[in-house]
Amino acid sequence: MDRALELLESFSFPKIDKKEVMPIVSIAAATTILFASYRLLTSNKKNKQGYKEIPVPGSSYPYVGHILSLGDLPGRKVSEWHKELGPLIKLKMGVHTWIMVDDPEIAHKIFVSNGVEASYRPHSTYGYDQYSMGGKGVVFAQPTAGWKQGRAAVLSVLAPKQIEKYMDSIHKESKDLVSRLMQSTKDESEVNPFKFLELNSMNVILTAAFGKRFDSVQDPEFYRIATMIETGMKFGGLENDLPNFLPVISIFDYMAGTQAKQRYYLKHERDPIYIKLIKDAATRDGPNVIKSLVENGFHFTDEEKLVLMSDFIAAGTDTVSVTLSWNIAIMCHHPEVQKAVSAEIDEFIRLNGRTPVFTERTQLPYCVSVIKECMRFRPTTPFGLPHTTHNDLDIDGYIIPKGATIISNMDSMHKQSKLYPEPEKFMPERFINNLKTMQASANGKLEDRDHFNFGWGRRICPAIYLAEVEIFSAFIQIFSRCFVEPTSEGMPDIVGAKNAGLTIWPLPYKVKFTERV
Numbered sequence: 001m002d003r004a005l006e007l008l009e010s011f012s013f014p015k016i017d018k019k020e021v022m023p024i025v026s027i028a029a030a031t032t033i034l035f036a037s038y039r040l041l042t043s044n045k046k047n048k049q050g051y052k053e054i055p056v057p058g059s060s061y062p063y064v065g066h067i068l069s070l071g072d073l074p075g076r077k078v079s080e081w082h083k084e085l086g087p088l089i090k091l092k093m094g095v096h097t098w099i100m101v102d103d104p105e106i107a108h109k110i111f112v113s114n115g116v117e118a119s120y121r122p123h124s125t126y127g128y129d130q131y132s133m134g135g136k137g138v139v140f141a142q143p144t145a146g147w148k149q150g151r152a153a154v155l156s157v158l159a160p161k162q163i164e165k166y167m168d169s170i171h172k173e174s175k176d177l178v179s180r181l182m183q184s185t186k187d188e189s190e191v192n193p194f195k196f197l198e199l200n201s202m203n204v205i206l207t208a209a210f211g212k213r214f215d216s217v218q219d220p221e222f223y224r225i226a227t228m229i230e231t232g233m234k235f236g237g238l239e240n241d242l243p244n245f246l247p248v249i250s251i252f253d254y255m256a257g258t259q260a261k262q263r264y265y266l267k268h269e270r271d272p273i274y275i276k277l278i279k280d281a282a283t284r285d286g287p288n289v290i291k292s293l294v295e296n297g298f299h300f301t302d303e304e305k306l307v308l309m310s311d312f313i314a315a316g317t318d319t320v321s322v323t324l325s326w327n328i329a330i331m332c333h334h335p336e337v338q339k340a341v342s343a344e345i346d347e348f349i350r351l352n353g354r355t356p357v358f359t360e361r362t363q364l365p366y367c368v369s370v371i372k373e374c375m376r377f378r379p380t381t382p383f384g385l386p387h388t389t390h391n392d393l394d395i396d397g398y399i400i401p402k403g404a405t406i407i408s409n410m411d412s413m414h415k416q417s418k419l420y421p422e423p424e425k426f427m428p429e430r431f432i433n434n435l436k437t438m439q440a441s442a443n444g445k446l447e448d449r450d451h452f453n454f455g456w457g458r459r460i461c462p463a464i465y466l467a468e469v470e471i472f473s474a475f476i477q478i479f480s481r482c483f484v485e486p487t488s489e490g491m492p493d494i495v496g497a498k499n500a501g502l503t504i505w506p507l508p509y510k511v512k513f514t515e516r517v
């Protein structure tokens with residue numbers, strides 16, 4: 001029992017290997033395994049006659065199903081299974097069924113053509129019950145009137161016209177980011193850019209949301225908020241929700257106090273931070289989202305506002321910094337691409353006497369293509385956010401059963417050779433004829449989409465424009481002033497990755513930001 005408690009205390013199944021979990025399962029589930037196995041083995045037979053079977057990878061164990069086979073990087077493992085079994089596969093995740101899809105055409109049919117049905121979120125113990133206080137806010141909410149109001153509010157404060165209000169601050173943050181990266185390189189001769197990128201994206205989103213920012217990565221309050229966000233992202237990872245997959249484990253979870261830890265985190269770390277930020281924002285000078293919500297006639301209870309702002313900050317910080325972190329690591333590997341990017345920016349500066357802004361992006365087709373290709377080459381999230389359906393869906397003769405968790409596998413979806421020839425090669429030119437904004441592309445026809453990082457259908461990321469402006473601004477500032485070079489330790493590792501729950505990070509790396517001459 002002690003062993004089981006010890007293991008459960010450090011919940012995170014990608015880190016647990018088969019040898020470690022089997023004893024817990026066998027202790028906890030001894031009496032249920034036979035029954036559960038019987039149900040798993042017979043459940044496929046319940047498919048309606050005449051429908052094709054969705055392939056199931058072989059490495060499934062009684063009761064836990066595929067949980068133990070996913071490894072440290074579930075997205076990569078699922079990509080291997082897609083290669084072997086095709087674009088739709090079915091996983092058994094304890095008592096839940098996951099349908100994984102990596103073909104954009106099929107994903108479009110599920111999430112867009114059947115958008116009303118497929119816009120639910122699967123239940124999660126942490127995300128739904130605890131984090132969102134029973135489905136408040138947007139991210140974990142079910143598509144009810146409350147979600148519609150929350151989403152309408154987010155869309156209204158993130159509309160391109162509204163973002164204009166924050167454009168100067170976004171540009172200032174990008175310039176400060178580059179100064180810090182260059183200064184740190186001078187001081188230490190190398191730098192791990194991650195904290196600086198986090199400060200940049202947090203400042204943008206905190207300024208927009210609450211009119212608040214930090215001057216330095218050393219600021220203890222920045223550190224506190226960054227840690228709070230990272231912890232939340234980790235708790236929010238689908239794979240960290242074991243009691244939801246394995247109800248028999250919830251007794252151990254209860255005893256090990258994992259849920260109590262999550263409640264403690266929310267009550268004593270997350271909530272006080274947001275309560276103060278929201279209160280202070282209401283009386284702060286200048287525009288911010290808290291004031292815009294009132295001006296635009298939205299009425300939320302205190303709890304709804306807290307979860308909404310928590311969604312806003314959590315979804316808007318790490319996503320952008322992780323994307324930029326991959327971008328810098330990839331660029332370090334491609335000095336020839338950096339030279340071409342710098343030449344394009346220099347030409348713009350020669351003609352206009354200043355660096356370009358987002359609305360001038362079509363004058364920098366190669367830069368736009370590089371930004372898109374980095375996001376295709378190393379997607380920001382392994383699985384986007386999961387959807388579910390309340391009714392069976394008939395997709396090309398397959399039945400997606402009601403209640404199944406439906407997930408796009410970002411890794412292999414962005415390696416489809418019919419869409420992206422030679423997908424393992426980093427080739428920015430592939431996007432040179434698709435310079436639409438990512439927002440227009442994501443909300444347009446399937447054949448016009450550039451990539452799928454922002455998800456699908458009615459739940460598609462509502463902040464694409466802001467994300468794109470931030471990424472463009474930071475990219476232009478970095479490569480107008482710097483050359484990104486490897487340290488004496490060598491190139492950043494862009495093959496390995498770190499599973500951070502909802503996002504997937506490059507392994508920690510250091511590079512040099514040297515001044516361009």
Ligand code: HEM
Pocket residue numbers: 138139140151154205311312313315316317319320323380381384385386387453454455456457458459460461462463464466467
């Ligand atoms: C590179 C940056 C970003 C990426 C890759 C990204 C990706 C995503 C994805 C994959 C989803 C789920 C879509 C689906 O369910 O199919 C999502 C939802 C969401 N994102 Fe983003 N996002 C980014 C930036 C942002 C920013 C800056 C914000 C906030 C200011 C934000 C706020 C949200 C919200 C509130 C949702 C939930 C929408 C809903 O459930 O209706 N995201 N994002």
